[in-house]
Each structure stands twice: as structure tokens, then as C-alpha cells.
Amino acid sequence: MTAPVRENLSGLDLRAEIDRLRKERNAVILAHYYQKPEIQDLADFVGDSLELSRKAADTDADVIAFCGVKFMAETAKILSPQKTVILPDMDAGCSLEDSCPPEQFARFRAQHPDHIALTYINCSAAVKALSDIIVTSSSAETIIGQIPESQKIIFGPDRHLGGYLNRKFGRDMLLWPGVCIVHEAFSETELLKLKAQHPGAPVAAHPECPPHIVDHADYVGSTSGILQFAKSFPGDTLIVATEPHIIHQMELALPEKTFIGAPGADGNCNCNICPYMALNTMEKLYIALRDLKPQIEMDEELRLAARKSLDRMLEMASGTVGKGDLGRA
Ligand code: 13P
Ligand code: SF4
Numbered sequence: 001m002t003a004p005v006r007e008n009l010s011g012l013d014l015r016a017e018i019d020r021l022r023k024e025r026n027a028v029i030l031a032h033y034y035q036k037p038e039i040q041d042l043a044d045f046v047g048d049s050l051e052l053s054r055k056a057a058d059t060d061a062d063v064i065a066f067c068g069v070k071f072m073a074e075t076a077k078i079l080s081p082q083k084t085v086i087l088p089d090m091d092a093g094c095s096l097e098d099s100c101p102p103e104q105f106a107r108f109r110a111q112h113p114d115h116i117a118l119t120y121i122n123c124s125a126a127v128k129a130l131s132d133i134i135v136t137s138s139s140a141e142t143i144i145g146q147i148p149e150s151q152k153i154i155f156g157p158d159r160h161l162g163g164y165l166n167r168k169f170g171r172d173m174l175l176w177p178g179v180c181i182v183h184e185a186f187s188e189t190e191l192l193k194l195k196a197q198h199p200g201a202p203v204a205a206h207p208e209c210p211p212h213i214v215d216h217a218d219y220v221g222s223t224s225g226i227l228q229f230a231k232s233f234p235g236d237t238l239i240v241a242t243e244p245h246i247i248h249q250m251e252l253a254l255p256e257k258t259f260i261g262a263p264g265a266d267g268n269c270n271c272n273i274c275p276y277m278a279l280n281t282m283e284k285l286y287i288a289l290r291d292l293k294p295q296i297e298m299d300e301e302l303r304l305a306a307r308k309s310l311d312r313m314l315e316m317a318s319g320t321v322g323k324g325d326l327g328r329a
Pocket of ligand 2: 034069093094095096122180181182183208243274275276277
């Protein structure tokens with residue numbers, strides 16, 4: 001893991017300094033919903049993986065400061081190669097990406113030459129380059145609906161998202177065995193106890209959760225989909241089975257409602273904080289904007305190869321407005 005910030009920044013008004021540097025650098029700050037509240041609050045845009053990809057592709061800024069994890073910042077670089085893309089902590093990875101080394105994925109593909117590779121965006125640029133179409137959790141349904149039923153598919157690296165899509169669409173995609181360590185940590189027993197304490201409170205879950213959590217959900221969708229569900233459900237209390245920092249946006253939008261993070265095995269939902277997302281801090285964002293590093297750099301051949309599958313996603317998802325299309329009726 002990256003060493004902690006060693007500079008003494010205690011005399012600095014970090015928020016003011018970040019604002020100053022953002023202007024000086026003509027930078028846009030993009031943040032995922034799983035970032036700490038203070039980072040979400042200063043970002044120019046907060047969104048899910050699809051929305052952040054679109055913003056990165058469209059921005060006029062010279063610098064993209066990506067407050068998220070490495071595969072997201074890499075996606076920004078693939079789509080906007082002329083921009084400087086900085087990530088406050090280069091160790092902000094993802095267990096799904098780690099589960100899927102490109103050489104092993106290439107072998108998996110080679111074993112199934114009659115299958116196309118539909119791949120979750122939570123993977124390395126090298127795995128994107130080996131894939132036919134990328135999906136995010138908010139674009140997966142729109143995209144899978146455009147692939148003929150007779151077409152065989154391998155899906156990686158999230159076996160829970162892939163399994164959910166298989167069940168929902170009656171598909172038989174071959175699944176790579178990766179999981180998100182955060183969504184894997186929710187406890188069914190503790191969730192049922194929580195539901196009993198809050199009778200009538202619906203459960204909204206991310207499709208990265210295993211089936212024993214998704215099966216108790218009233219709504220299943222991407223982070224932006226869950227946020228929209230939070231804004232539209234008729235009750236006053238919602239149980240949220242995804243990384244709990246998203247609750248910050250719910251509390252800002254709906255201060256009169258109660259949002260409860262679904263618990264992990266010990267009944268304490270701290271184990272559901274993404275340890276990779278948590279590496280980004282105000283201090284590291286300030287230093288990254290000041291020094292323009294750590295920066296994402298990518299070999300041009302790899303970038304062009306990875307771009308094809310991402311472009312296909314952006315084309316096929318064009319009707320998707322980050323609306324949690326995986327949502328249950
Ligand atoms: P979405 O924001 O696209 O739903 O993805 C969730 C996630 O785990 C990102 O790593
Ligand atoms: Fe990866 Fe899970 Fe963290 Fe998302 S929440 S970045 S899938 S480890």
C-alpha cells in the first residue's frame with residue numbers, strides 16, 4: 001500500500017487549495033459515490049461508473065482528477081488520451097480487477113473461441129483489450145438485450161453480477177470466478193435481523209452482492225439506480241446493501257428519510273467500506289493536483305485495443321441514463 005502523506009499540510013486550508021489548483025490547472029474533479037463525503041462535496045461531478053466514463057469522454061478540462069479507483073481513472077485515460085489523468089492514490093485498485101490477470105483471461109477466451117467476451121468495467125485495460133463489449137452495472141441490461149440469444153458469452157470478472165444477469169435474462173453466460181470483497185461481506189443473517197427490526201423497510205442492493213443478499217432485495221441496481229430508488233420509494237426507511245458512502249448523497253437529497261447500511265458478518269457494516277476507494281484523501285487529492293501525479297500512463301497500442309470494447313459499450317448503452325436498469329419491477 002502507498003505510504004501515508006509525509007508532508008506537513010496542517011496549516012493549509014485544503015478545500016481552498018484544491019479549489020485554487022482546480023482553476024489554475026483547468027481541472028475537473030470526478031468522484032464515485034463510494035468516496036468519502038468531503039471528496040464527494042467538492043467534486044464537479046459525482047456518479048456511477050457509466051456516468052463517470054461519459055463525463056471523462058466529454059470534458060473540456062485539461063486535467064481529470066479521478067477520485068475513484070484505478071480502473072476508472074484508466075477508463076478516463078483510454079477515452080480522453082490527450083488529458084492528464086491523475087488518481088490521488090495509485091494503489092486504489094479493485095478485488096475484481098485483481099481476480100482477473102490478463103494472461104489467465106486470454107487463456108479462458110482461447111478455450112471458448114465461439115463465445116464473445118462481455119466484460120464488467122471493473123477490470124484492467126489489458127482485460128478490456130481482450131474483450132468485445134464492456135458493461136457497467138447500469139448499462140448491462142440494455143446491452144445484454146441487444147445480444148442475440150443464440151450468441152454464446154463469457155462474462156467476467158464478477159460472478160455475482162454475471163449470475164444475476166443469467167438468472168434475470170435466462171442466459172447461460174460462462175462466468176469468471178471473481179468477486180467484490182466489499183459486497184461479498186454482507187451477512188444474510190444480519191440482514192434478516194435488520195429487516196425484522198424495520199418491518200416494511202425495503203432493501204436496495206447492488207448486483208455485485210451474492211444471491212443470498214440479492215434475493216432479499218426489493219430493488220437491484222447500480223449505484224445511480226439505488227440512488228434513484230432512494231428518491232422514489234414511498235416509505236421513510238431504506239436498507240442499503242452497497243458501499244455505505246453512497247448514503248451521503250441520499251442524506252443530502254432526502255434529509256427527512258432514514259438510510260441504514262446493510263451489515264457485515266459481525267453486525268457492523270464497517271467491513272463494507274471499500275478499502276481501495278478509502279485510500280483517496282483530501283491531502284492526496286491536493287498533492288496530486290499540485291504535482292500532477294500520480295498520473296495514468298498507457299501504452300498507445302494497449303489504449304487503442306481497450307478503447308474498442310469501451311466504445312462499443314458507449315454506443316450500445318446510448319439509451320441508458322444511469323437509471324439503474326437492473327432494477328426489479
Ligand atoms: P457502479 O457505480 O457502476 O454501480 O459500480 C459500483 C462499483 O463497485 C464500482 O467499483
Ligand atoms: Fe472494486 Fe468492490 Fe471496491 Fe467497487 S466496491 S472498487 S468492485 S472492491
